[in-house]
Amino acid sequence: MKTSVWVGILLLLLWAPSAFGQCTCFVIRCAAPNTNPVKVDFDNFMTSANGGSIMKVRILSSRVPSTCPLNDIYRARVVTVFKGCPPSSAVITIRSSCLQGELVRGSTYLLFGELDGESGTQYQVGACGKMRTWDEVLAEKFAANYLWRRRQSETCPSTGLCLNGKPLFNCFVDPCTTAVCTRPNAQCVSNYCGACKADWFLPSGKPVCFA
Known part of the structure; x- marks a missing residue:
């Protein structure tokens, strides 16, 4: 059987509705927290920056597995907003793919996320490594320059107010x-x-x- 067929069957099993109307999931061991600094790739960074909101956040809670596969939920405090509008609360919920590695409680990350729902405080992060530790970001001059310039010029689309105050x-x-x-x-x-x-x-x- 072709590889593409096996992939299709696996995805179907992962997402098929169960008798209780929720996702049917395999027990998947998510990636452990990444303890080694990863060089921030320019192309991937700029692709991530083109959509959604960009915020510096501090993780407040340990990983909470969600009801659907490959997603974890965290609570985080917003430190700085670089793009998009400030959330309605300083404490937000992050739904993140566990494939990119578990986020560490107490650590600071750069979040590239899309608002998820109407609460104004829940953000969905993609599965392609769209969260970096703050130290990894600062290690790359282009990333630090981009974020600084963005915050100095960005306005919230809904209010027209400058993010830098x-x-x-x-x-x-x-x-x-x-x-x-x-x-x-x-x-x-x-x-x-x-x-x-x-x-x-x-x-x-x-x-x-x-x-």
Whole structure:
């Protein structure tokens, strides 16, 4: 039998409804916490950054297995928001794939997540390693620069308020009309949070031409 057929049968068994209307799961041993620093890959980082919210969080609870396979649930406190809107509560729930490794209580991570449901406090993390320890993020200059620049210019779409807490400036001239960056293919983004500034990014999202 072809490999693709076996894969299909396995997925069907994992997700088939049981007599009680819940997921039928095999007992799966999730990956242990990763104790060795992992180099943050630029392409994977920027792909993750393109969607959802980006937040620095501290894990408050140990892993709680969910009713469906390959997912764990954690409680976490939001430390800093870099993209998206601040959640309605400083304490959030994270639903994370256990394939990327168990998150450690008391440790700090960078969360790339999508709001899950209407509570405004539950986030779903993908299965492709979209959470990194904060130390791993700081070890890569491009990641630290991206997050800093993002927070200085990002506004919450629903409120229009700047994430860095500074007021929006009413500029007489679009900052990008007078700004200059000699980096090839750099794209200008006007930043009105706290001043009239121009931020430059490559098409990949990497910030360049720092003021």
